[in-house]
Amino acid sequence: MLRTLKQACLGAGKSCGLLKLASSSRLRNSRLLVLGYHGVSLQDEHRWDPSLFLSAEVFRRRMEALKRGGCTLLSLEEGLRLTAEQRLPDRAVALTFDDGTYDFYKIVWPILKEFGYPVTLYLTTYYVEHPYPVPREIWPYMLWRRADSSRLNAREILGKDVIFNLTHKSGREEALRKLVSFADAEKMDGHGKNALSAKLAHLLGIDFDALCASRICQLLRPEEVHELASDGVSVQMHMHHHTSPVTHGAFIDNLRANRQFITEMTGLEPNHFCYPSGNYNKESVRWLRDDGVASATTCDLGLCSAKTDPMLIPRLIDTSYISDTGFESWLVGVGALISHVGALIRRAA
Numbered sequence: 001m002l003r004t005l006k007q008a009c010l011g012a013g014k015s016c017g018l019l020k021l022a023s024s025s026r027l028r029n030s031r032l033l034v035l036g037y038h039g040v041s042l043q044d045e046h047r048w049d050p051s052l053f054l055s056a057e058v059f060r061r062r063m064e065a066l067k068r069g070g071c072t073l074l075s076l077e078e079g080l081r082l083t084a085e086q087r088l089p090d091r092a093v094a095l096t097f098d099d100g101t102y103d104f105y106k107i108v109w110p111i112l113k114e115f116g117y118p119v120t121l122y123l124t125t126y127y128v129e130h131p132y133p134v135p136r137e138i139w140p141y142m143l144w145r146r147a148d149s150s151r152l153n154a155r156e157i158l159g160k161d162v163i164f165n166l167t168h169k170s171g172r173e174e175a176l177r178k179l180v181s182f183a184d185a186e187k188m189d190g191h192g193k194n195a196l197s198a199k200l201a202h203l204l205g206i207d208f209d210a211l212c213a214s215r216i217c218q219l220l221r222p223e224e225v226h227e228l229a230s231d232g233v234s235v236q237m238h239m240h241h242h243t244s245p246v247t248h249g250a251f252i253d254n255l256r257a258n259r260q261f262i263t264e265m266t267g268l269e270p271n272h273f274c275y276p277s278g279n280y281n282k283e284s285v286r287w288l289r290d291d292g293v294a295s296a297t298t299c300d301l302g303l304c305s306a307k308t309d310p311m312l313i314p315r316l317i318d319t320s321y322i323s324d325t326g327f328e329s330w331l332v333g334v335g336a337l338i339s340h341v342g343a344l345i346r347r348a349a
Contacts, residue, residue, distance in 0.1 A: 028333030030086065031303035032079045033071075033093045036315040039101045040108050042216050048144045050320030052137075056107050062318060062327060063115050066093060069331045075118040075234060076272060079304075080295055080313070086306050091331060095119040096297060096315065098238060098274055100128070102215035105224045109233065121228065122238035122274035122297070125261040127219045130190040136242070137217040138197055139179050143172040146204040157199040158182050222265050229266035236272040237262065237293070244279045251287055272296070285311045303336045 037059075038052040039045065045053040054062070066073065072089040074082065079094040095112070097104055100123040112119050127134050146152075147166050154162040154175070162178055165171035179200065183193055201208035212218070220228070229235050240257035255273075263269045271294045275284070278299025288296050288311055295310040302314030316330050329335035 025333060027337075028303075029088060029090045029092075031092075031305045031333070031336075032074075032083045032088060033091075033303055033330060033333075033336075034076070034079070034297060034313055034315040035093060035095050036297065036299065036317040037095070037097045037108075038099060038317075039097075040103045042103050042106065042214060045103075045141070045216060046320050048141050052319070054318070054320050056111075058320060059108070060111055061324060063111060063117065065324065065328055065331065066117070067115060069328060071331055073115075073117045076120040076236075076295070076297075077234065078118075080310060083304055083308070084306055084310075093331070096122060096274065098122050099124055099242070100220045100225070100235075100238070101134075102218050102220060102224075105220055105228060106215070109228060109231070113231075118232070118234070120234045120236055120272065122236050122272075123225065123258075123262060124219070124238040124242045124276065125240045125258050126190065126242070128222060128225065128265075129261065130194075131218065131221060132190060132194040133197055133212060133217045134219065134242075135183070135193040135197060138211075139200060140172065140176050141217055142197075142200055142204055142206055142211070143175055145206060147172065149204065152203060154178070154203060157196060157203055225262075225265040226267075229268065234272075235262055235266050235268070236270045236274070238274045239276050242276045244276055244284055246283075248283070248287055251284060252291060255288075255291065255293075275299070280312075285309075301336070303333065 037054070039054075040059045041053050041055050046055045046058075069091060071091040071093045074089075074092055074094050076094045076096060079088070079092055082088045082092070095117055097108065097119060100121055104121060109119075143164075143166055149164070149166045152164045152166065154164050158178065164175040164178075166175065179196070183196060186192065188196065198208045201211060225235060237255065237258050239254050240261065241254055243254065245251045245254055259270055271292065273288055273293045273296040275296060275298055280296070280298060285296070293311070295313055297313040297315055299317050300312070300314045301316060304313050308314070316335070318327065326335060329338070
């Protein structure tokens with residue numbers, strides 16, 4: 001109900017020029033909009049998970065909307081500096097991408113270069129070092145690809161009779177839980193999980209070699225990271241393993257391994273960070289600050305102001321679920337205001 005009402009209000013606001021009027025407000029132009037993205041489809045990933053992937057067509061429309069809306073695209077570093085100094089240009093926006101999947105090299109960066117937009121790439125590095133499809137993505141992707149399979153016995157990969165029913169989302173989620181549990185129980189490293197991926201593909205009747213060749217759900221190679229950094233992409237930290245350990249030692253080890261790999265590939269030491277899956281707490285914020293990290297982005301909705309803690313930078317995570325009008329409303333600041341009011345309503349309900 002709230003979603004329908006929101007869309008109706010935004011449509012009316014756009015029609016009568018209120019969105020354009022809002023774009024000149026002090027509320028918007030004293031704040032930085034940080035946009036967060038995960039990936040742009042090489043093939044059909046946006047149909048599998050619209051919360052993670054956009055189609056190339058939709059992504060291009062987003063970039064055109066930034067230009068059409070008169071937004072000023074800044075690097076994250078410059079945007080945060082000007083925000084703190086309260087000297088932001090009108091409709092300031094910074095672009096960020098999480099993880100570093102191959103589509104960034106193949107599709108995203110060529111589009112951004114065409115528009116002349118700077119970008120920050122938060123790179124997780126374990127599967128850069130180990131060039132396999134990332135299990136936490138390739139397993140659910142493959143299960144989705146075979147959603148026409150009603151019942152499959154997974155004995156050949158799990159060692160016992162376990163029936164996968166893939167026709168329903170709940171069945172695919174249960175199959176994924178079984179796979180993750182099995183890999184954890186066997187204490188599999190990246191090599192072991194990749195072997196499990198190959199067995200799963202065989203069970204599902206998927207050509208695993210062809211899937212690997214497509215680079216779907218794979219991260220960048222070291223030489224691609226080096227090329228992107230040389231071409232102007234700001235490569236920053238997103239942990240070596242895509243997790244946020246709860247103990248200080250494990251957290252810092254994961255962070256520093258990530259920093260070291262990025263430095264070796266780019267020749268530049270990163271000092272900005274993005275919380276994996278948006279997970280953070282008071283301890284992790286303190287650990288980053290103590291380790292000299294300059295900023296950390298979250299998945300919390302909002303605009304960044306001079307009062308924002310640099311270790312808790314909010315973003316709009318753009319997804320296939322967001323309409324063109326909804327996206328444009330964030331460019332002028334109305335989306336952030338509606339989101340805040342909606343959160344207050346839900347809290348009071």
